[in-house]
Amino acid sequence: MKLSDEEKYMLDGRDGRAVQKAMDLLVRYGEALGAEKLVETSNVSTTVVASSGLMREYAAKYGFDALFSEFNLDSQEAVEIPMVKTHSCQLITGFDAAHWEQLGGTPERVQSIKEHEAYNAGIGIQLMSTCAPYQVGNIPVKGEHCAWMESSAVIYINSVLGARTNCEGRESTGAAMLTGRIPYWGYHIDENRLATDLVEVEWEVESMTDWGLLGYYVGEVVGDRVPVLSGVRHVPNSYRIKHFGASAASSGGVEMYHIPKITAEAQSIEDALGKRKPQYTFKFGKAERQKAYDRLNVSAKDTNVDFIMLGCPHASIEQIWEICKLLKGKRVNSGTQLWIFTPRAIRELADRNGYTQIITEAGGFLMSDTCPALGQVLPPGTKVVATDSAKQAHYLPAIMGIQCWFGSLKDCIDAAVTGKWSGGLR
Amino acid sequence: MKLSDEEKYMLDGRDGRAVQKAMDLLVRYGEALGAEKLVETSNVSTTVVASSGLMREYAAKYGFDALFSEFNLDSQEAVEIPMVKTHSCQLITGFDAAHWEQLGGTPERVQSIKEHEAYNAGIGIQLMSTCAPYQVGNIPVKGEHCAWMESSAVIYINSVLGARTNCEGRESTGAAMLTGRIPYWGYHIDENRLATDLVEVEWEVESMTDWGLLGYYVGEVVGDRVPVLSGVRHVPNSYRIKHFGASAASSGGVEMYHIPKITAEAQSIEDALGKRKPQYTFKFGKAERQKAYDRLNVSAKDTNVDFIMLGCPHASIEQIWEICKLLKGKRVNSGTQLWIFTPRAIRELADRNGYTQIITEAGGFLMSDTCPALGQVLPPGTKVVATDSAKQAHYLPAIMGIQCWFGSLKDCIDAAVTGKWSGGLR
Amino acid sequence: MTKIVLHGRKVVGGCAEGEALVTRDTISGWGGINPMTGTIIELQHELQGQSFKDKVLVFPGAKGSSGWSAYFHMARMVGAAPKAMIFNIMTTKAALGTVVSHAPTVTDLDQDPLDMIETGDWVKVDADNGIVEITKKKDIQRDETTTDSRLGAAEQRSEAASV
Amino acid sequence: MTKIVLHGRKVVGGCAEGEALVTRDTISGWGGINPMTGTIIELQHELQGQSFKDKVLVFPGAKGSSGWSAYFHMARMVGAAPKAMIFNIMTTKAALGTVVSHAPTVTDLDQDPLDMIETGDWVKVDADNGIVEITKKKDIQRDETTTDSRLGAAEQRSEAASV
Ligand code: F3S
Numbered sequence A, B: 001m002k003l004s005d006e007e008k009y010m011l012d013g014r015d016g017r018a019v020q021k022a023m024d025l026l027v028r029y030g031e032a033l034g035a036e037k038l039v040e041t042s043n044v045s046t047t048v049v050a051s052s053g054l055m056r057e058y059a060a061k062y063g064f065d066a067l068f069s070e071f072n073l074d075s076q077e078a079v080e081i082p083m084v085k086t087h088s089c090q091l092i093t094g095f096d097a098a099h100w101e102q103l104g105g106t107p108e109r110v111q112s113i114k115e116h117e118a119y120n121a122g123i124g125i126q127l128m129s130t131c132a133p134y135q136v137g138n139i140p141v142k143g144e145h146c147a148w149m150e151s152s153a154v155i156y157i158n159s160v161l162g163a164r165t166n167c168e169g170r171e172s173t174g175a176a177m178l179t180g181r182i183p184y185w186g187y188h189i190d191e192n193r194l195a196t197d198l199v200e201v202e203w204e205v206e207s208m209t210d211w212g213l214l215g216y217y218v219g220e221v222v223g224d225r226v227p228v229l230s231g232v233r234h235v236p237n238s239y240r241i242k243h244f245g246a247s248a249a250s251s252g253g254v255e256m257y258h259i260p261k262i263t264a265e266a267q268s269i270e271d272a273l274g275k276r277k278p279q280y281t282f283k284f285g286k287a288e289r290q291k292a293y294d295r296l297n298v299s300a301k302d303t304n305v306d307f308i309m310l311g312c313p314h315a316s317i318e319q320i321w322e323i324c325k326l327l328k329g330k331r332v333n334s335g336t337q338l339w340i341f342t343p344r345a346i347r348e349l350a351d352r353n354g355y356t357q358i359i360t361e362a363g364g365f366l367m368s369d370t371c372p373a374l375g376q377v378l379p380p381g382t383k384v385v386a387t388d389s390a391k392q393a394h395y396l397p398a399i400m401g402i403q404c405w406f407g408s409l410k411d412c413i414d415a416a417v418t419g420k421w422s423g424g425l426r
Numbered sequence C, D: 001m002t003k004i005v006l007h008g009r010k011v012v013g014g015c016a017e018g019e020a021l022v023t024r025d026t027i028s029g030w031g032g033i034n035p036m037t038g039t040i041i042e043l044q045h046e047l048q049g050q051s052f053k054d055k056v057l058v059f060p061g062a063k064g065s066s067g068w069s070a071y072f073h074m075a076r077m078v079g080a081a082p083k084a085m086i087f088n089i090m091t092t093k094a095a096l097g098t099v100v101s102h103a104p105t106v107t108d109l110d111q112d113p114l115d116m117i118e119t120g121d122w123v124k125v126d127a128d129n130g131i132v133e134i135t136k137k138k139d140i141q142r143d144e145t146t147t148d149s150r151l152g153a154a155e156q157r158s159e160a161a162s163v
């Protein structure tokens, strides 16, 4: 891999041991990829929290510098971590300290999270603590080279915004923060951003549920190739397109897609394909929609619902308002829990708007900083979940071994109120 | 103007008096424009707060329904306002209730704002209270028809995101919220979005200051036409491109611009111009940069600075961090005030990150919901202001009759600490 | 006494007349006018310090913040709005602002009103019919020495344009 | 006893050998493996319930969340990582995850390792030289009745590829 002089100085230790370790990892990583060089970045979305018991023990034993060294730089030597160079934000975490009781935490855990947050803030990382940093002001500009983790965020900024990132990991984002570099590979390069596959959308996709189903289908058929969609007749709003991407990134490994005149980089199908022929062509019609729905509901049998999860990816304030309109004046069933997830900054807005109160009065909780899949936590005794998120419905049964219903927001609120699932594809 | 059946029903009163009044205004407004029809929208950014003494008196006398009727629907009859139909958010307001003392308010004013906020939230308006709703989750998708006010926000969503809006007003956004319609005119229509003018950027624009100067120059020369910029070599991050647009929208009336491969709709100069020749061509070089700087500093003479204003448009968390890095461990001069403005949701993040504390310890204030120009308020006795925002430097001298320095963030923080302006174009 | 008649397109219906206040500078709402008095406050504006209250405001178009309509709306509420308006360049600000000002307004005139109208001319805006009648101020002054132009005006409505 | 030798590109340097664990299903990190035991936990995965600990993991590539590298990183920390890895499709997840696992890894082999290697084969990955040596399990079984294949392996390093 070709390094610039500046990069060589970093590797040689001019900027200290931590930067040297970071550059060393980037070189190992870049060579593993077969990248020809590094590219400058000043926008990193990362995970530096201690997201597992192993990491928490490690931090308790060796300290936060050692934790960052090992798990964000792949350095067994505990180096002193300086202020990060790039704009950097923490993605979603495993815990919401404001709801530690519901989440089965302890005051000790809350305390150690606070200490770690102070450390992370101190080295210059913004504690957005959400899988959707673009909803709280980190909106990369088209063409901006980024180093982001979190598949639903990666697909959003690549496709909808036209920024450039691969799906990075803890260690590469750690190294990127300290060096302002990331391998120039994959979606940083023009030609890799072109569509390879064509998906002809024949069903009239408009609702949030349908956007999720379309995404789920697309991910299954294209895997990690780059689809372009034809036939989309309704411009999705931001929470629909967010759901679509999160869904496609979970059933497949889609990190980039095009919808002419809707996503950032293609004004036409031809544009998106770079004037080449598609490698594969698929169609999404009534049968494919039904199949995606059935796949998402494959684990579900029992119509008694214990738990409703909303806000995957983390809800915007508009989505919280949609929930409140359905929930207002109702009560969540006594045997059922309703948890709604949103970035902490947006929860402040929800408080101000009286939405938190509407949710609380109905017996639900508006939570932040985590989600059941990431935090691997459910209300005690949960056997059956319902959600309006295809991504959550994809992961929860596998991770938590529960049944999961996928349906519309209305189906979910009905289930919250009645304790029974009566949803279905309409 | 051609109305659909649905629109005719609204005009005939099927959906009640408020919707009827709203549709009546849209018809009058659409015909004034010469629009052929209305277009559906479900994304409205509006101003429904009582932003002047006149409106506050009106609300106190006749109530909030009457206030909305008159100032958001142009209806002299006070109609009962139902729940709004669209996703709707309140833009920046005239006051930050959390800083009422600094802003010269009274507990009574705070109380009446709270009551009005409850009313507005009750009819379904999200109280984002910022000129940058895209920083708190309202991120319109490319091709999405919107009805937004606030010139800096309009130019951002049109150009950077590729959404479609004209620069609407209180009354048209009021009507849009109740009907889900706005005149199909101006930037809703493909051909009006094409560039008319070419600006050749010869200076290497990279810093936030330079993006502001470029914007200021562009606005002055193109007025309200649509420029495309050539020669941009560094992709601006979101706060630079935000500053550029706000600046161009204040010196001129720019609502839409293109930078190939950086803004949403043009991959090339030819694309942007729709293959036509530019009507006018300008160049931005050293001399134009200097001239823009001089224009922005035309009111400033006295180097004793009373007041530093940062956060126009409202700062993102990354910008607050930039400020904190410069401010940490310093003290604002005793004769100088430092106010920093950010959306309230982002202030929550700043609190969590310890940034609010850094600012407070240095003697500054982190405020929300308003800005000095909008709120028409300055610290008592202010004669000389400094800011890193071209828009604020454009408006404050005219509105508040003070002197204003424009410079880099560093120049501004230096002035905050020393009380002296020693900035300059570098 | 001769009148100049221009034809254009209605923006806001109605009919009103008054003394013209003309500027070649575009007008800002927020930061551009004081809505309580109708005074132009923008620094270096050609009309800085002058009020359009009860005048026929002739201007190229609107610029600046999206507060434009609210500012003209407030001016109307306190009785400081222009009696009528004539402008050249259609924008959402100008359209909405004139609509909510309720002042009869026309645009798209067959000749540039900025060339044809001077401050002090007497101008009648019959917006419903898209007709603007101009009595030049020199004629008014001349008339005033002989007869009352305001009375004379009514008799001459059907007169052919002098241009 | 014959060996099959494949040539590819180093992803992570080093040299290690062990029993192959082969799958045609791509592997998820988060939600796909238990890093404490190296067990594949994804529902309906071909290897569900099996552990790659101390095995040579042969798989088409990585999929799923960006937690991939962290999960293989943790597996390495607790000694549950594979001894070596071989995969086909390069992604950032696979590159970073194998780098931080510190397990010798190769890709871009001249023949599809999924066709050439079966679970139970003995595989040596000399990543520094991009060489993979496969001893088929039937040969191991045959050998085991005669001599120790593990000892024999060392002597046959320079042997020509059998394919
Ligand atoms: S991380 Fe976010 S995208 Fe969903 S699975 Fe958790 S809410």
Ligand code: F3S
Binding pocket: B092, B131, B152, B246, B311, B312, B313, B314, B341, B370, B371, B372, B373, B374, B391, B392, B395
């Ligand atoms: S409204 Fe916002 S754009 Fe500037 S002038 Fe006030 S901070």
